[in-house]
Amino acid sequence: MSPSLDPQNWDEFRSLGHRMLDDMVDAMSTIADGPVWTPPTAEAREALSRATPLQGEPLQTVYDDFVRHVLPYPTGNAHPRFFGWVMGNGTPDGMLAEMLAAAMNPHVGGYNQSAALVERQALSWLREIMGYPQDASGLMVSGGTMANLIGVMVARNQADSRIRESGLCAAPRLTIYGSDQTHSWVEKSADILGLGRGAVRRLASDEDGKLDLDALRLAVEQDRQNGCLPFCVVGNAGTVDGGVVDDLDALADYCAEQQLWFHVDGAFGALLAFSEQHRGRLEGMQRSDSLAFDLHKWGYLQYELGCVLVRDGKQQRATFATEASYLEPLGRGIQPDALEYSALGPQLSRGFRALRVWMGLRHHGVHKIGQIIDRNVAQAQRLADQVDHHPLLERLGPAPLNVVCFRFRPADTTIEADLKAINREILLRIQESGEAIPSSTVRNGRFALRVAITNHRTQDQDIDQLVAAVLRHGQALTT
Numbered sequence: 001m002s003p004s005l006d007p008q009n010w011d012e013f014r015s016l017g018h019r020m021l022d023d024m025v026d027a028m029s030t031i032a033d034g035p036v037w038t039p040p041t042a043e044a045r046e047a048l049s050r051a052t053p054l055q056g057e058p059l060q061t062v063y064d065d066f067v068r069h070v071l072p073y074p075t076g077n078a079h080p081r082f083f084g085w086v087m088g089n090g091t092p093d094g095m096l097a098e099m100l101a102a103a104m105n106p107h108v109g110g111y112n113q114s115a116a117l118v119e120r121q122a123l124s125w126l127r128e129i130m131g132y133p134q135d136a137s138g139l140m141v142s143g144g145t146m147a148n149l150i151g152v153m154v155a156r157n158q159a160d161s162r163i164r165e166s167g168l169c170a171a172p173r174l175t176i177y178g179s180d181q182t183h184s185w186v187e188k189s190a191d192i193l194g195l196g197r198g199a200v201r202r203l204a205s206d207e208d209g210k211l212d213l214d215a216l217r218l219a220v221e222q223d224r225q226n227g228c229l230p231f232c233v234v235g236n237a238g239t240v241d242g243g244v245v246d247d248l249d250a251l252a253d254y255c256a257e258q259q260l261w262f263h264v265d266g267a268f269g270a271l272l273a274f275s276e277q278h279r280g281r282l283e284g285m286q287r288s289d290s291l292a293f294d295l296h297k298w299g300y301l302q303y304e305l306g307c308v309l310v311r312d313g314k315q316q317r318a319t320f321a322t323e324a325s326y327l328e329p330l331g332r333g334i335q336p337d338a339l340e341y342s343a344l345g346p347q348l349s350r351g352f353r354a355l356r357v358w359m360g361l362r363h364h365g366v367h368k369i370g371q372i373i374d375r376n377v378a379q380a381q382r383l384a385d386q387v388d389h390h391p392l393l394e395r396l397g398p399a400p401l402n403v404v405c406f407r408f409r410p411a412d413t414t415i416e417a418d419l420k421a422i423n424r425e426i427l428l429r430i431q432e433s434g435e436a437i438p439s440s441t442v443r444n445g446r447f448a449l450r451v452a453i454t455n456h457r458t459q460d461q462d463i464d465q466l467v468a469a470v471l472r473h474g475q476a477l478t479t
């Protein structure tokens with residue numbers, strides 16, 4: 001037989017595959033026993049900078065190198081004491097779903113096939129959970145940045161019907177609005193969409209960190225007077241630094257009144273919709289024109305997995321659909337219709353991300369995921385309380401959801417530069433010790449330790465352990 005890339009000996013392949021699975025189940029089930037993070041050793045760096053392999057080698061050898069040089073040095077986000085940035089952990093069933101999806105390896109641009117039906121089903125559940133109508137369109141994408149970009153691109157194109165054909169030279173200066181707490185995807189998107197970063201109006205947030213509606217009204221009026229075309233308002237369901245949910249209902253009212261596109265970035269906060277206890281905080285989100293959220297953050301699933309929903313599906317199609325003779329639908333056969341998913345985003349070829357969502361939702365159910373989200377919110381509250389009640393700790397900003405910013409603050413240290421140096425060193429020592437991974441940010445000009453809890457493995461004692469570590473390192477540095 002002529003060679004293919006299949007193994008020559010399937011039995012050997014099978015037994016290596018079984019070993020891999022056993023090893024990965026061992027690694028996942030004992031994750032809490034090891035350090036959160038271990039930096040790659042010099043040996044690993046050396047092993048991972050080899051020349052391009054012109055000749056093959058046994059899969060077993062490659063796998064041995066994976067076990068020695070790759071597996072021990074991840075970012076650590078699968079660990080229960082990983083609290084950096086906003087990362088999810090992945091689930092064991094998500095791991096298996098990735099393997100199943102890879103084994104099938106379907107092209108999920110559309111087509112008359114099961115994978116497209118799985119995505120359709122998963123999207124239908126997500127629409128229902130998020131309070132969106134069933135005739136809204138939706139697409140699974142790589143993550144929050146891509147989901148937000150797609151929402152804003154639909155908004156941009158509906159703002160002026162000439163844009164798709166003639167580009168931006170046909171349109172007035174388009175402007176987009178959000179609070180100063182909006183994630184940096186918005187500048188990236190404005191740049192990619194040809195609007196320029198200067199199209200983004202970052203408006204003052206109020207003392208709770210919410211977009212100030214008066215500031216929004218004023219900015220839109222002024223821009224209109226100056227000949228700009230305001231086209232989109234971004235509401236935050238969970239700001240990256242503070243977990244703040246804007247007043248989405250008021251923003252929905254304002255956008256309806258002013259005929260502006262209302263886009264919600266719910267990268268992690270939209271997942272509160274899973275929680276019976278907290279979904280009320282999202283009131284108004286279901287009235288948005290488009291909504292972006294991630295399943296790879298507070299949905300706890302493996303990377304990469306974001307989702308965008310667009311209320312008026314026709315608009316999303318009108319933004320992305322293209323024609324090509326080789327993709328002409330034939331009414332029957334494998335491609336009876338236009339490629340349903342390729343027509344809703346920039347990708348033509350797409351993988352089977354949806355399987356992870358479909359399996360995860362079926363296996364765990366909405367209620368259990370919601371309860372773990374509730375626990376994360378309670379853990380953030382536990383941390384905030386401990387900070388508030390300790391004389392050497394100071395909270396920096398409200399902690400309404402799952403993000404807490406704080407710092408170590410000895411009574412006799414008042415100079416900001418000194419506090420920054422101390423807290424920076426505390427952070428690095430904790431990270432490098434492997435005890436926990438918080439990250440950092442700057443709140444009102446003050447360097448903060450930032451703890452974001454989107455972790456289904458975190459137990460309450462993990463929070464207590466983090467606080468103890470901050471105090472231990474802080475005291476060692478200052479006494």
Ligand SMILES: Cc1ncc(COP(=O)(O)O)c(C=O)c1O
Nearest residue numbers: 086143144145183238239240267
């Ligand atoms: C509020 C918010 N929006 C958007 C993003 C970007 O999402 P992604 O990293 O999936 O592209 C993040 C990432 O942390 C986020 O927290």
